[in-house]
Amino acid sequence: MRRGLERCLTRLWRYALLLSKAPDVAEDLVQATCVRAIERADQYTPGTRLDRWLFAILKSIWLNEQRARRVRGRETSIDPENALINGAKELETNIRAAEVLTAIGRLPEPQRETVLLVYGEGYSYAEAANLLGIPIGTVMSRLATARSALARLLE
Amino acid sequence: MGDEDTELVALSDNELDQDSRSRLLTRLEEDTELRKRYERLQETGGGLSRCPRFVDL
Numbered sequence: 001m002r003r004g005l006e007r008c009l010t011r012l013w014r015y016a017l018l019l020s021k022a023p024d025v026a027e028d029l030v031q032a033t034c035v036r037a038i039e040r041a042d043q044y045t046p047g048t049r050l051d052r053w054l055f056a057i058l059k060s061i062w063l064n065e066q067r068a069r070r071v072r073g074r075e076t077s078i079d080p081e082n083a084l085i086n087g088a089k090e091l092e093t094n095i096r097a098a099e100v101l102t103a104i105g106r107l108p109e110p111q112r113e114t115v116l117l118v119y120g121e122g123y124s125y126a127e128a129a130n131l132l133g134i135p136i137g138t139v140m141s142r143l144a145t146a147r148s149a150l151a152r153l154l155e
Numbered sequence: 156m157g158d159e160d161t162e163l164v165a166l167s168d169n170e171l172d173q174d175s176r177s178r179l180l181t182r183l184e185e186d187t188e189l190r191k192r193y194e195r196l197q198e199t200g201g202g203l204s205r206c207p208r209f210v211d212l
Contacts, residue, residue, distance in 0.1 A: 140170075144160045147164050
């Protein structure tokens with residue numbers, strides 16, 4: 001479990017960052033996810049995708065956090081500099097990537113997380129639908145709406 | 156966002172079934188406006204794939 005967790009840490013952090021749009025919140029989310037995964041390790045079925053299980057835990061924690069945050073009314077924003085850790089060395093590519101990340105950060109959360117899972121994590125539409133607990137048609141419409149919005153934002 | 160754009164995005168992501176794919180490709184050959192929309196959506200997809208965080212990890 002611990003080795004599997006270590007392998008997924010960066011991806012979890014990336015998912016947490018795009019959900020929360022704040023590096024400090026993302027770190028807390030990843031930490032909480034790791035703690036919960038270790039606590040509930042007996043609920044994980046060996047041989048199944050650990051990453052999907054961890055993503056589901058992180059999403060669950062995030063939703064709970066969101067509910068609490070609605071009361072506190074905290075606003076956050078993506079910091080492209082943080083998002084580009086381990087990023088490309090080419091300056092031009094990094095500038096473009098920062099623009100893309102900033103644009104993604106402006107998308108509504110449902111679109112943002114779907115974009116991350118499909119384009120960031122490489123999940124198929126069906127896998128993303130399963131992970132998010134939504135119909136595949138919803139994944140398709142979210143991505144189409146997101147791609148259209150990104151095209152406008154990146155013009 | 157119409158069903159057409161949803162299909163165009165799915166096509167660019169290689170997520171359409173064979174029948175839908177063939178049908179849409181035929182339409183793209185015939186419809187210039189549709190082809191322009193597809194190319195515009197593909198450009199956005201290219202932006203996503205060029206994002207370092209999205210390809211380097």
